[in-house]
Amino acid sequence: MxxxxxxxxxxxxxxxxxxxxxxxxxxxxxxxxxxxxxxxxxxxxxxxxxxxxxxxxxxxxxxxxxxxxxxxxxxxxxxxxxxxxxxxxxxxxxxxxxxxxxxxxxxxxxxxxxxxxxxxxxxxxxxxxxLPFRPLCRPDCPGLCPDCGERWDDLPADHHHDHFDPRFEGLAALQEQMEQEQDQE
Structure with missing residues (x-):
């Protein structure tokens, strides 16, 4: 007790x-x-x-x-x-x-x-x-950037990470081929 x-x-x-x-x-x-x-x-x-x-x-x-x-x-x-x-x-x-x-x-x-x-x-x-199961520092807390793990509040407004989606590799190769053909013309 x-x-x-x-x-x-x-x-x-x-x-x-x-x-x-x-x-x-x-x-x-x-x-x-x-x-x-x-x-x-x-x-x-x-x-x-x-x-x-x-x-x-x-x-x-x-x-x-x-x-x-x-x-x-x-x-x-x-x-x-x-x-x-x-x-x-x-x-x-x-x-x-x-x-x-x-x-x-x-x-x-x-x-x-x-x-x-x-x-x-x-x-x-x-x-x-x-008690709140998921306590927040404020209701509109944006959390962390999923890529770098920094707080969104501490990052500049234009913060971003360039991602290359492997599903588009074929399109990237096609684009490169088309650009080469245009250069040759």
Missing amino acids: GLTVSVASLPRQEGSALPWVDDVPAPPEFGLELLKAPEGSPMHIDLVLQSVAEGVLIQGNADIHLEGQCARCLRDLAYDHSEPITELVYYPERKAAFVEEGDEEVEESQEIVDDSFDLEAILRDSIVPN
């Missing part, structure tokens, strides 16, 4: 609320291949834990710093990201009742064990799927 949050001081009476605010270090591999929170960087978590009939409703916000690379031009990226968090963590007996009724969605959700739950899993489930 990662970041454990205790709800022992939260009354089970519906509507009871407990604020939970903390700066926690980002766990390892928190993000995607091209964009993630650096391990150990501070994540500011501001939540309200509220008792409901099924368990504890978690609502609030997570502010994290992300670093990575643009998927098109490989430019380094670094920016702050804010993500709303809403999750229901079930009391074991309530979860068992829902699972018994065949509710598959509840079966996959967390439950409160020993008056606590794993906040890291909730943060991962709430934040990581909403």
